[in-house]
Amino acid sequence: MSLSDDKRGIFTTIGSYTSVIQATKMPNSTNLFPSINNKKEIVPFMLDILKVVAGTDALQELTGELFTNFIDKVEPQLKAALKNQVAQYNAGGNVPNYFQPAGTGVRVKVKDLDINGKLKTNPISQDGQLLYNNSAPNFDSKAYDAIANGNATFSNLQMKYLANSDEMQFNLNGSASSIGSWADDYIDSINVINKKEFISNVMNKIYGTITKSQGKTVNEAYQELTVNALIGQLVNDDDSFEISPEDNAALLRRAEEIINGIVNYDMGCGVMAASLPLSGLTNLINNISGTTGQATDPNYVGNQVNNTIDQSVQNKEIANANKQTVKDGFFQRLIALITQALAEAITATPQIRALLSIISAFQNQGITKIGNPKDDLVKFKTLIKCIINEAMKLINEFIFNLIKKFLTILLKPLILKIIKEKITQYSGIIKSLVPLKI
Amino acid sequence: MAINFNNTEAIIGAFNKILNLSSIGGPPTVPTPLILLGVKSRSGLSPTKIASRIIARKSEAGLPVGVLPSGGISPDEIMERIRIEEIVKAFQQDAVITVAIPPGITLTAAGISPTGPVTVFGSTIRFVSGYGVIQ
Numbered sequence: 001m002s003l004s005d006d007k008r009g010i011f012t013t014i015g016s017y018t019s020v021i022q023a024t025k026m027p028n029s030t031n032l033f034p035s036i037n038n039k040k041e042i043v044p045f046m047l048d049i050l051k052v053v054a055g056t057d058a059l060q061e062l063t064g065e066l067f068t069n070f071i072d073k074v075e076p077q078l079k080a081a082l083k084n085q086v087a088q089y090n091a092g093g094n095v096p097n098y099f100q101p102a103g104t105g106v107r108v109k110v111k112d113l114d115i116n117g118k119l120k121t122n123p124i125s126q127d128g129q130l131l132y133n134n135s136a137p138n139f140d141s142k143a144y145d146a147i148a149n150g151n152a153t154f155s156n157l158q159m160k161y162l163a164n165s166d167e168m169q170f171n172l173n174g175s176a177s178s179i180g181s182w183a184d185d186y187i188d189s190i191n192v193i194n195k196k197e198f199i200s201n202v203m204n205k206i207y208g209t210i211t212k213s214q215g216k217t218v219n220e221a222y223q224e225l226t227v228n229a230l231i232g233q234l235v236n237d238d239d240s241f242e243i244s245p246e247d248n249a250a251l252l253r254r255a256e257e258i259i260n261g262i263v264n265y266d267m268g269c270g271v272m273a274a275s276l277p278l279s280g281l282t283n284l285i286n287n288i289s290g291t292t293g294q295a296t297d298p299n300y301v302g303n304q305v306n307n308t309i310d311q312s313v314q315n316k317e318i319a320n321a322n323k324q325t326v327k328d329g330f331f332q333r334l335i336a337l338i339t340q341a342l343a344e345a346i347t348a349t350p351q352i353r354a355l356l357s358i359i360s361a362f363q364n365q366g367i368t369k370i371g372n373p374k375d376d377l378v379k380f381k382t383l384i385k386c387i388i389n390e391a392m393k394l395i396n397e398f399i400f401n402l403i404k405k406f407l408t409i410l411l412k413p414l415i416l417k418i419i420k421e422k423i424t425q426y427s428g429i430i431k432s433l434v435p436l437k438i
Numbered sequence: 439m440a441i442n443f444n445n446t447e448a449i450i451g452a453f454n455k456i457l458n459l460s461s462i463g464g465p466p467t468v469p470t471p472l473i474l475l476g477v478k479s480r481s482g483l484s485p486t487k488i489a490s491r492i493i494a495r496k497s498e499a500g501l502p503v504g505v506l507p508s509g510g511i512s513p514d515e516i517m518e519r520i521r522i523e524e525i526v527k528a529f530q531q532d533a534v535i536t537v538a539i540p541p542g543i544t545l546t547a548a549g550i551s552p553t554g555p556v557t558v559f560g561s562t563i564r565f566v567s568g569y570g571v572i573q
Contacts, residue, residue, distance in 0.1 A: 396443040426465035433476025
């Protein structure tokens with residue numbers, strides 16, 4: 001090399017070093033998915049993975065799966081979780097005298113037992129057909145009977161309605177060898193997740209159809225939404241029990257919308273007004289809440305739920321122009337509500353409130369500890385969080401396994417390609433080392 | 439694998455485990471006699487040959503190969519050659535190859551003792567390093 005080449009080399013080397021140093025300052029990568037920044041909520045993160053792996057239509061598939069394969073099989077695990085969590089230090093003790101069939105019983109205000117006002121609805125009314133499981137004896141129907149007729153019996157529980165104080169009195173029905181065995185028998189007899197009730201509840205969370213039809217006031221709807229929002233916070237591991245002024249205003253606005261019959265949703269492309277009539281919701285529930293035939297097919301159920309978008313949106317033109325975006329927003333929201341409804345089903349329904357009421361009374365000389373639902377969330381925080389965690393574990397596992405199935409489909413050809421590559425490489429090395437052509 | 443589905447980190451870790459393809463098994467070891475025998479017949483790294491092969495395969499990516507319509511040499515192909523030359527130069531002049539030999543290599547050694555020549559059978563007892571260059 002000449003002297004001029006050496007001199008040129010100095011400048012080009014300095015230039016290259018400068019370039020390399022600048023190139024190492026990589027631009028900050030933007031988070032394409034909001035779930036990346038959210039530290040605690042795992043479900044939105046998994047839904048984003050599902051969308052990336054299998055496309056946005058997978059959200060509809062997941063909804064169908066949750067409404068069929070998940071709901072149909074989760075009951076034994078939820079019961080086991082409930083038994084685990086309500087077992088207490090006095091589980092081996094005798095059932096107290098006041099709880100015996102002729103005792104003074106455990107009393108609880110009906111409004112504290114029935115925080116969503118379900119027991120005010122007649123099971124055979126049109127709303128009641130959606131809210132109650134009318135195909136088999138269950139706690140809620142019997143509690144309604146007790147309020148209507150003075151008393152009723154469900155499994156190992158006697159219910160007596162005290163009209164003057166608007167209280168329900170619970171006594172043992174039959175006999176029980178211990179507190180623990182009574183609680184276990186009671187949990188075995190309830191239907192923690194009834195498919196029809198569950199799907200009705202979730203769809204009502206989206207459209208508010210049943211709440212409106214029940215003739216509730218804005219304040220009643222607001223109180224329900226507030227309790228549900230606090231349970232939703234617990235689902236996401238937030239036990240602050242504080243609702244920001246903005247969220248509070250949004251809950252009040254939503255309560256007003258529900259009572260007015262039209263709910264507005266931000267579905268990713270602006271606000272969409274939606275309203276699903278009771279007849280539409282009844283048809284949907286009749287089609288998908290069975291335990292045989294098409295109602296067990298996730299694709300069919302997913303499609304039926306998807307059809308409610310067209311039935312409910314008010315501005316068809318905007319909805320059609322943004323069909324996929326509206327659909328994605330709808331199913332993403334629906335899945336979040338399914339997790340919330342699951343948490344409510346195992347912590348806030350009348351049959352679970354009755355259980356908590358009686359179990360807490362056994363620790364408190366027969367006086368129940370449950371009262372205002374919002375206060376109870378704080379009072380029973382640890383117990384409720386543990387029960388919710390058990391339920392979230394199940395739903396997280398279910399979603400994880402579905403994603404795993406899609407990931408396997410994605411990775412299988414890639415793995416085969418890598419294995420083939422390694423074989424080719426090895427064979428190339430061997431051939432290059434063999435001096436003679438064989 | 440047992441995953442704690444209540445734990446965000448555990449779920450993220452499980453996804454990483456699925457996506458981590460390094461768990462796919464590697465190829466078997468190349469037989470040592472074959473290496474000793476065959477390595478001498480290798481021609482060694484040639485930047486020209488590597489660059490030529492890459493340029494020849496440009497067509498697989500749908501890119502034109504050869505001189506530009508103006509008759510000039512494609513800067514992209516010149517750059518390809520420069521890139522390979524620099525990589526190979528770094529391999530040959532900067533790379534450090536360290537071979538780690540574990541203890542337990544069996545050996546047969548010959549020596550002398552006061553009584554005369556002896557043959558010793560045994561195995562190495564220390565880790566040993568070796569060095570090499572890429573050619």
